[in-house]
Amino acid sequence: MTVRTRFAPSPTGYMHIGGMRTALFNWLWARHNNGSFILRIDDTDQQRNMQEAIGPILDAFRWLGLDWDEGPECGGDCGPYYQSQRRKLYDAGLQQLLASGQAYRDFEPAAETQAQREAAERAQQPFVSSRASLQLSAEQIQENLDAGTPHVIRLLIPRERQLTITDHVRGEVTWDCSLMPDPVIARSDGSPLYNFATVIDDSSMQITHVIRAEEHLSNTPIQVLIHEALGQQTPEWAHIPYVAAPGSKEKISKRKIDKYRKSPQFARLFEMGDEILGQIGLDATADALSPVMVAWYEQVGFTPAGVLNGLVRTGWSLDDRTELFSLAEMIEQFSLSRVIRSPAGLDPDRMLNFQSHWISELSDDARLQGCLGFLQRGGLLQDPVPAEAQQLTARVITLAGDRLRLFGDILSFREFFVAGEDYPFDEKAFAKRVLKKAETKEHLAALQAQLADASTWQAEALSGLLNTFLEQQSLRAGDVFPALRVCVTGKGQGPDLFETLELLGQERVLSRLTSSLQKAAKPEVG
């Protein structure tokens, strides 16, 4: 039998990082088995702008390169793929259960049921349905129906059952059905509830493996019972642990972003993001854009491979040594049996580490393409990027080397993209490397004269010039190089100085040196 897995998001308008991990596991299991991956929109209770609500979700899949064989946009043999359009199927299932007596119309007022539930809770007893409506005669039921008395449809739980499932990650899990209330499967307006619609859909879409977060574990006995009542085969189950917030065991949630901002584990990631998002005109404090959302990673310049590797290694491992997985390797190696049982916290440091690895695997051109958009949005490059600006960018990227961990990091090399001095200037570094020793200014002035006379402005020649200068003046590299760097880049450290000078160009180096020396002459100003 071909494996068919599904991911069934409700249209919320964003893609949660934990949900993405669940989707990835489903996708990997399908691909690993040469099966199909289905995307289904669980919108039984939503009535909002669908495009707006599912767009970001589909975008996240597309960005990560996770394709779906059936679902929105592409359709498929088991469509439609929106629950809101599958009402006929649900109604038929409901009729079947009603006819077979495995479900019943419950006319008990909701307030009454609620009161019973509360009473049971107060008495510290498990709550089970009163089933008062089961005592109604056929005539009474018809009268109620004719009178339009509101009622829901409940599944009749077989209370004598002990129900055991064999879960791919939890093993055997057993429930005592005598402790379960009869679940509502259709609202008083006749519309189906999640547990019921899901079962109908999983069955009619021939889903073989339901891989979902463990918060659904308690829904499983109900779903098994519905499958059985309908005479359907049950899919195989795999309840994977939810993704926890860094350094905690709590499910990561978009409602706790303020708390995460203050957590030491998360701090670095937020800082990096804020720095970048601020420069490209996005609101870094918006709840919709945080490391809880997949979109955030794209917006700050993660690569899909980095995010994917991070996700697959939270809650799953191959063995005791393999950390790096390309998408192809994940497909090859993924298995449900090696999913971890306990919740795994999202680890920002490892995310970053995987990201640095995968960005370094990219071709020069891919890195260039990734960075250009950030420079444009940051206002440092025009929209059609002029050829020479592209060349410059490519050279800055090469120079930056592994300092470029995110595409968005290119924005921290602003000094190469502006003609004037509109870039951050590290005053502390300036004070330490330039102002601290009086003679440094003289050295820089002498050096500037030589740089002004330089006829060839290339790294190699500049290296020669600078080293010769050191010899002439009997100085050490540390006496001049760091100072020169601060003067022309505003930074206390960075990539190779000679390459930096070459890329900056003679004109900018000289003018920035001039203004730095002016500044040094009157340090009290500013």
Add this chain to the structure above:
RNA sequence: GGCCCCUUCGUCUAGUUAGGCCUAGGACAUCGGGUUUUCAUCCCGGUAACAGGGGUUCAAAUCCCCUAGGGGUCACCA
């Protein structure tokens, strides 16, 4: 509170199914050293864990029991 799940270094994890190869391995983070004009990279090294208590056994991270802690879920949400 009921039901269910989980518990190995700071973090992600290997080892638990078939007890001995585990004086518990790896990775990330961290600390120290080396390379480098600085930073980053890279190389070398260090710190650091079987939740607790009882059993069973020649032998337990691994099996059994109890306790504790953490979490999920208890809707006419999904």
